[in-house]
Amino acid sequence: MTAPALVRRDVAGRVAPVAPRHGWRQDLIGWSFAAPFVLLFGIFMALPILAALALSFTSFGLRDLENPIGTSVVGVQNYVDVFADPKFWKSLGNTVYFVLVGVPLTLVLGLVIANALSRGITRFRTAFRVGYYLPVVTSIVAIAVVWRFLLNPDVGLINVLLQNVGVSGPNWLADPTLAMPSIIAMAAWRNLGFAMVVFVAGMQAIPVMLYEAAAIDGAGRWQSFRYVTLPMLRPTILFMLVITTIGYLQLFEEPFVMTDGGPLDATLSVTMYMYQQGFEFFHQGYASAIAYVLFVIVAVVAFLQFRFLRTDDAPMEAMR
Amino acid sequence: MTVIPARAPAPTISASAGGARARGTWWIYLLLILGILLMVGPFLWMLLGSLKTQAEFLASPPTFLPNAASTDNYERLFTQLDFPRFFFNSSLVAVIVTVGNVLFCPMLGFALAKLQWRGKRLIMGLVLATLMVPAGITLIPNFVLMANLGLVNTFPGLILPFLVLPFGVFLTRQFMYGIPDELLEAARIDGANEWRIFWQVVIPLSVPVLATLGILTFLGSWNSFIYPLVMAQEPEMYTLPVALATFATGDHQSDHGMLMAGSVVLVVPVLIVFILFQRWITEGIATTGLKG
Numbered sequence: 127m128t129a130p131a132l133v134r135r136d137v138a139g140r141v142a143p144v145a146p147r148h149g150w151r152q153d154l155i156g157w158s159f160a161a162p163f164v165l166l167f168g169i170f171m172a173l174p175i176l177a178a179l180a181l182s183f184t185s186f187g188l189r190d191l192e193n194p195i196g197t198s199v200v201g202v203q204n205y206v207d208v209f210a211d212p213k214f215w216k217s218l219g220n221t222v223y224f225v226l227v228g229v230p231l232t233l234v235l236g237l238v239i240a241n242a243l244s245r246g247i248t249r250f251r252t253a254f255r256v257g258y259y260l261p262v263v264t265s266i267v268a269i270a271v272v273w274r275f276l277l278n279p280d281v282g283l284i285n286v287l288l289q290n291v292g293v294s295g296p297n298w299l300a301d302p303t304l305a306m307p308s309i310i311a312m313a314a315w316r317n318l319g320f321a322m323v324v325f326v327a328g329m330q331a332i333p334v335m336l337y338e339a340a341a342i343d344g345a346g347r348w349q350s351f352r353y354v355t356l357p358m359l360r361p362t363i364l365f366m367l368v369i370t371t372i373g374y375l376q377l378f379e380e381p382f383v384m385t386d387g388g389p390l391d392a393t394l395s396v397t398m399y400m401y402q403q404g405f406e407f408f409h410q411g412y413a414s415a416i417a418y419v420l421f422v423i424v425a426v427v428a429f430l431q432f433r434f435l436r437t438d439d440a441p442m443e444a445m446r
Numbered sequence: 447m448t449v450i451p452a453r454a455p456a457p458t459i460s461a462s463a464g465g466a467r468a469r470g471t472w473w474i475y476l477l478l479i480l481g482i483l484l485m486v487g488p489f490l491w492m493l494l495g496s497l498k499t500q501a502e503f504l505a506s507p508p509t510f511l512p513n514a515a516s517t518d519n520y521e522r523l524f525t526q527l528d529f530p531r532f533f534f535n536s537s538l539v540a541v542i543v544t545v546g547n548v549l550f551c552p553m554l555g556f557a558l559a560k561l562q563w564r565g566k567r568l569i570m571g572l573v574l575a576t577l578m579v580p581a582g583i584t585l586i587p588n589f590v591l592m593a594n595l596g597l598v599n600t601f602p603g604l605i606l607p608f609l610v611l612p613f614g615v616f617l618t619r620q621f622m623y624g625i626p627d628e629l630l631e632a633a634r635i636d637g638a639n640e641w642r643i644f645w646q647v648v649i650p651l652s653v654p655v656l657a658t659l660g661i662l663t664f665l666g667s668w669n670s671f672i673y674p675l676v677m678a679q680e681p682e683m684y685t686l687p688v689a690l691a692t693f694a695t696g697d698h699q700s701d702h703g704m705l706m707a708g709s710v711v712l713v714v715p716v717l718i719v720f721i722l723f724q725r726w727i728t729e730g731i732a733t734t735g736l737k738g
Contacts, residue, residue, distance in 0.1 A: 155640050156563025163554040163610045164569060166546075170607035171576055174587035181586060191593050239481065246474035256724050257482040260489070263720045263727070265669040267687040268709040271694045272492045275702055283491050286508045315485070323728045376580050379671050383691050397582050397672075405676055410586050417582045428578050 178414045186411035197411070204415035214416065216391050217399040223306060224313070224395065225374045231314045233366055236321025237359075241351055243322070244329040245337075255326065259319035266316070270383035273312045274299065277384075299385050302392040309380045309393055317373075321366050328362035329355060368431040375424050396420050489713070495706035496520070503702050519707035527704075529711060531682060532689040538601065539674075539685060540667040543608045547663045548656055551614025552622075556644050558615065559622035560630060570619075573612045581672060589676050599683045604674055608667060614659050617730070621655040622648060658730030661723050668716060686712045 157164075182204055184190075190197040208214050239258055243251055261269060276283050277298040285295030298308045332355065340350045356363075377395040381387050387394035387402070396416065404413030497515040523529045557563065558570050588607050589598070597603035625648060633643045649656075674685045684692065690708045698704055720727060 152561065153563045153565070156557045156561045156566060159553045159557035159561065159640075159644070160563075160565075160569060162550045163615065166550070166606070166610045167572075167576075167612070170588060170591075170609075171579075171584060171612075172572060174584035174591070175576070175579060177587035177590070178583050181590075186590075191590065194590055194594065239478070242474050242478055247471055247478065250475075252724075254478055254482065255728060256721065257485055259724070259728060260485055260717065260720070263665050263669075263716055264713045265671070265687050265690075265716070267669075267671055267691045267694075268492075268712040269488070271690060271705050271709050272488050274694070275495060275706065276488055276491060278702075281503050281508045281702065283487075286510075315488075319485075372578055372580075376582065378582075379691075383694055386695060397580070400582055401672065404586050405589075410590070414586050417580070417586065421580055421583050424578065424580050 181411055182414035182418050184411040188408040204412050208415050217394045217396045221396045224377050228310045228313050228374050229370050232317045233321050235318040237325055240322045240325035258322050261316040262319045266379040270380050274384045302390045305385055305392045328359050332358045492706050492709050496710050498703050519703040523707050532684050532686045536685040539604050540664050542605050543667040544660050544664045546609035547614040548660045550610045552618040554615045555618030555622055558619045573615045576612045599680045603677050617659050658726045
């Protein structure tokens with residue numbers, strides 16, 4: 127990612143070989159470029175992140191909207207309540223289920239297709255790449271509406287096809303054991319193209335001589351995948367693991383449109399529960415506490431995986 | 447001298463694959479084509495469904511192709527429901543958000559990549575730290591803020607929080623970091639100030655990354671849901687995803703034809719943008735590995 131010979135040391139101006147200027151004029155120029163971003167970012171991103179923390183220690187509700195300062199501070203009570211709330215644990219369990227099954231499924235499918243495109247075929251690569259990527263760019267809401275219709279027990283395509291071969295299909299989204307797997311299948315279908323594109327890019331950086339050496343040693347298709355592609359792609363795979371996990375932990379649109387969290391809360395996700403508490407019951411202090419618990423979970427997962435990645439990872443190089 | 451330092455062009459798979467491997471791969475093509483049918487199938491089902499009448503959905507046995515293609519669903523969408531309005535709302539928000547990000551993010555990206563100033567490392571750290579923050583965190587505080595500013599149900603309320611996104615800074619900063627300092631130094635020696643260097647040297651070199659940023663920002667805004675769901679409470683401020691989700695979970699939930707037509711209206715503009723600009727999208731994603 128970086129070109130060490132050309133770039134000056136990023137740490138402090140004094141190491142730079144070119145124009146080691148420093149002083150209020152340089153500061154002024156730098157901040158003049160940064161000002162619009164920093165202003166908007168500060169008001170609508172940095173400040174709200176802190177405000178959410180503050181809100182999570184209050185009983186903020188609808189009546190406080192006119193006068194936010196007047197809300198009553200309740201200390202850690204919201205967090206105590208969250209951890210004693212069976213519905214929160216249910217939503218967390220559902221979210222973890224979605225992540226634990228959905229993330230590997232998405233990444234394995236993306237990897238298999240990427241490998242087929244990179245190593246298996248020589249023609250129509252762009253057409254295939256576009257086709258598999260198609261759902262990634264489309265609205266999750268539209269996709270959820272279409273899939274709800276696909277999974278419709280009476281007129282949905284899937285059950286109509288099953289009926290043609292003599293099987294009477296279930297009511298997918300109304301069955302507590304099938305609703306989450308249905309949503310997982312849809313999420314994997316939508317996101318595998320993203321994993322595929324990143325994996326294809328990773329595979330293109332693998333020197334072809336490694337494959338030639340493996341072939342000389344008598345490696346077949348599977349063995350060159352197992353002993354060349356997989357180890358060389360490890361940083362990319364771990365990177366995708368972090369990104370996909372963080373995204374999937376925030377599951378919201380799919381259950382919102384397809385099941386409203388049901389049946390029997392079987393698809394209620396943490397973000398959806400936060401939304402319900404904040405904007406259906408107007409317990410915004412409580413909802414902020416839920417949001418912060420999710421934030422901490424995301425941060426811990428990201429931190430653990432980032433640490434894991436740090437030594438030999440190419441994509442993460444870009445983050446520094 | 448090349449403008450962007452290219453990595454050593456090591457021979458890669460795509461460069462050498464061919465000939466010997468081409469035989470015996472028909473089954474891979476077959477599987478990939480079957481996979482593509484699974485990817486495209488739901489979109490076809492959506493399109494066909496949007497052309498069926500409600501009577502046809504109730505008929506047994508169910509049909510694949512519409513008996514008689516009807517544009518009735520679209521007509522209802524655009525006359526009974528206010529889809530032209532929602533389309534306008536989505537477009538306006540997406541365009542302004544895109545302009546904001548393409549203008550302001552490269553400015554900071556440049557300052558982080560090429561200028562020395564106090565506070566730089568702090569800002570850099572903040573931008574990177576917030577890349578991973580769940581969107582839900584800022585939802586409630588921003589709602590409270592907008593409510594107190596009287597901006598709920600207004601365009602500024604829908605736009606302001608997205609006018610600058612950390613992703614754009616990350617993307618442009620990475621790209622500009624690769625621009626050789628010699629080019630900027632040459633312009634400095636010629637007497638150009640930093641603003642002039644930015645506009646006349648850095649921006650022209652950064653067109654590819656700005657295109658990627660613009661397209662990704664537009665798609666992200668067009669598809670965004672939870673925030674406009676909260677901020678647009680009156681139907682006249684709905685964006686397309688909010689309108690579709692509201693109808694799909696409310697009064698129109700079994701009006702399959704109209705919901706499919708609504709999905710088409712939401713999806714087709716994005717598919718056109720994607721197919722026209724797919725190279726920038728997939729390559730931009732491949733180089734950063736970020737943003738979906």
